[in-house]
Every structure is written in structure tokens, then in C-alpha cells.
Amino acid sequence: MFLIILGFLIVILSVISAKTDTPLIRYSKLIRIAGIVIIILGASLSMFKVIPAGQVGVKTLYGKVDNDVLFSGLNVINPLVEVTTFDVKTQNYTMSAVHDEGNKAGDDAIRILTSDGLEVTIDLSVLFSVTPKDAPRILKEIGDDYLDKIVRPIARTAIRDNAVSYEAVALYSTKRQEFQNKIFSAIDLSFSKRGLKLEQLLVRNVTLPESVRKAIESKINAEQDAQKMQFVLQKEKQLAERKRIEAQGIADYQRILSTGLSDKQLQYESILAQKDIALSPNTKIIIMGNGKTPVILSGN
Incomplete structure (x- = not known):
């Protein structure tokens, strides 16, 4: 476009110089030819527009937006039109309390009030893309700065509108996924009306007030101590039960020995013991006296 304008200016200069008595009059024809060549060259170059991969182009002629979209690759266009490119790949817009982590420098986290009146800080990432066919409408109705105007x-509004339905602790723990689903639906509906597609929503961090965090930590510590004490008591109870059973077994054994064994049974048990000793290769049995009391001598 610049070359075309430059060529026209050169042609106009040549015409003016040809009608005036100036030193350029002798070169007016040559200047005119040079201007025409520049116009042709500029028109030839402006007719070809390369759209990079992952982008689309929107044509504008004297302020009028063309609804036909230029897709990635080489396109032949009117040399007078201007082309505005839109990125249609997945884009990430992050709002974070961590400096230099989000799209805006500094603390850009979302601070909200919950149903119990506490201030909660939320870090959020919005993954979205521009719908290619809606790029001309975005340029006409919003412009190419849709990040600050729409996203x-x-x-931020969807986060604040939905947070008032939840208590701070629930938002931090049990209701976090439910909250994320709600704001996803709200943002997706608003985006679709404006030519944007919401792909994913990430509630990256929920920061509670310091007093609430300390209360939660104290509660968790108390629960852990209670569980530990319960374990100790259960272990002691099991140990006491085991000792009771052992004592009961010993008492039962002693009662059986004292009341249930006859002289014949004791004599039988003695014979079995003597038999085991007699079969041992390291011992010999010598019967002395009347044969009722054995004397056992070692064979080694």
C-alpha cells in the first residue's frame, strides 16, 4: 500500500513539473515512468497476502469490514484493502497474585466476598480461542483488543457473581469443583455471544484469610491428635485383651492339671517320656532296684 501511494505521488510530481518551468521539466517523463513502475510493483506486492499458520485475516476497505475470512497460506486480494490478523490458536489469559505470572504485571488476582462475608483471593487461567468465522464480527463490534474488553x-465478573453463593471454607475445599463448573458455564455463554470459544477454565489457587487458615490448621492438628490417641487406646486395649486371654489359658491349664489327671495317666506320661529317652543315641537306660525307678546314664 505504501508503494502505491508513493508511486501516485511521484506521478503527480512529474505532471506538475511538466507544466512548470523548473529544472525537473526535462526529467518529468522519466519521473512519470518511474512512478507508474512503483505503482505497478506496489499493486503486485499488495495483491498477495500470506496469513501465518494458526491465524485468519479480516479484510477492510475504507473502513468497511468484509465478512469473508482469509485463512492461513497465500491469498490474492484487492491491493487497496487492509488485512487485520486474528490468532485462532488456544490462548491463555491468567490472572494471578504472583508477580509476572499473569498477563498483567503485579498482583492481578481476583478478590471476592463469600456468603459469610470473608475475602477470598482466587488465581484464574482462562483457555480460549477465537472462532474463525466470527473474526470479522469481532473486528466490527469489539476490535482486536478483545482480551481487555471481553476476556x-x-x-472476573463471573467469579464475583458466583462466589457470593458459597462460604469461604467450602469454596476452598468441598465446593471448589462445583464453583468452577458454574463459572465455566457463565463465561462460556458470554464468550459464545461474542465470537469466542471457552476451552478450559482453571481455578489455580484459592487463598483464604489468615485467620481462617489458622483455624483450619488448628482443627486439622486436633483431628490428627485425636486419631493418634484413638490408635494408642485401641492398641492398649488389644494388648490387655491378649494378656487376659493368656492368663485365662494358664489358669485353665493349671486347673486341668490339678483336677483332671489321674495316677494312671501320670504313669502313662512317664512311660512315654522314658521311651523317648531310651531311643536317643546319646543315652543308655539301666534298670536298678525293683525296676520302678530307672537310672539313666549318658552314653558319651
């Missing part, structure tokens, strides 16, 4: 305000 950021809609995401």
Missing part, C-alpha cells in the same frame, strides 16, 4: 472483565 478479562467477563471472567
Whole structure:
């Protein structure tokens, strides 16, 4: 476009110089030819537009937006049109309390009030893309700065509007996924009306007030101590039960010995013991006296 304008200016200069008595009059024809060549060259170059991969182009002619989209690759266009490119790949817009982590420098986290009146800080990442066929509408109705005009305000508003239904602790723990699903639906609906597609929503961090965090930590520590004490008591109870059973077994054994064994049974048990000793290769049995009391002598 610049070359075309430059060529026209050179042609106009040649015409003016040809009608005036200036030193350029002798070169007016040559200047005119040079201007025409530049116009042709500029028109030839402007007719070809390369759209990079992952982008689409929107044509504008004298402020009028063309609804036909230029897709990636080489395109032949009117040399007078201007082309605005839109990125249609997945984009990430992050709002974080960590400096230099989000799209805006500094602390850009979302601070909200929950149903119990506590202030909670949320870090959020919005993954979205531009719908290619809606790129001309975005340029006409929003412009190419849709991040600041659409993505950021809609995401922050959806967070605040839905957070008032939850208590701070629930938002931090049990209701976190439910909360994320709700704001996803709200943002997705608003985006779709404006030519954007919400792909994923990530509630990356929920930060509770310091007083609430300390209360939760104290509760967790108390629960852990109670569980530990319960384990100790259970172990002591099991140990006491084991000792009771052992004592009961010893008492039962002693009672059986004292009341249940006859003289014949004791004599039988003695014979069995003597038999085991007699079969041992390291011993010999010598019967002395009347044969009722054996004397056992070692064979080694």
C-alpha cells in the first residue's frame, strides 16, 4: 500500500513539473515512468497476502469490514484493502497474585466476598480461542483488543457473581469443583455471544484469610491428635485383651492339671517320656532296684 501511494505521488510530481518551468521539466517523463513502475510493483506486492499458520485475516476497505475470512497460506486480494490478523490458536489469559505470572504485571488476582462475608483471593487461567468465522464480527463490534474488553472483565465478573453463593471454607475445599463448573458455564455463554470459544477454565489457587487458615490448621492438628490417641487406646486395649486371654489359658491349664489327671495317666506320661529317652543315641537306660525307678546314664 505504501508503494502505491508513493508511486501516485511521484506521478503527480512529474505532471506538475511538466507544466512548470523548473529544472525537473526535462526529467518529468522519466519521473512519470518511474512512478507508474512503483505503482505497478506496489499493486503486485499488495495483491498477495500470506496469513501465518494458526491465524485468519479480516479484510477492510475504507473502513468497511468484509465478512469473508482469509485463512492461513497465500491469498490474492484487492491491493487497496487492509488485512487485520486474528490468532485462532488456544490462548491463555491468567490472572494471578504472583508477580509476572499473569498477563498483567503485579498482583492481578481476583478478590471476592463469600456468603459469610470473608475475602477470598482466587488465581484464574482462562483457555480460549477465537472462532474463525466470527473474526470479522469481532473486528466490527469489539476490535482486536478483545482480551481487555471481553476476556478479562467477563471472567472476573463471573467469579464475583458466583462466589457470593458459597462460604469461604467450602469454596476452598468441598465446593471448589462445583464453583468452577458454574463459572465455566457463565463465561462460556458470554464468550459464545461474542465470537469466542471457552476451552478450559482453571481455578489455580484459592487463598483464604489468615485467620481462617489458622483455624483450619488448628482443627486439622486436633483431628490428627485425636486419631493418634484413638490408635494408642485401641492398641492398649488389644494388648490387655491378649494378656487376659493368656492368663485365662494358664489358669485353665493349671486347673486341668490339678483336677483332671489321674495316677494312671501320670504313669502313662512317664512311660512315654522314658521311651523317648531310651531311643536317643546319646543315652543308655539301666534298670536298678525293683525296676520302678530307672537310672539313666549318658552314653558319651
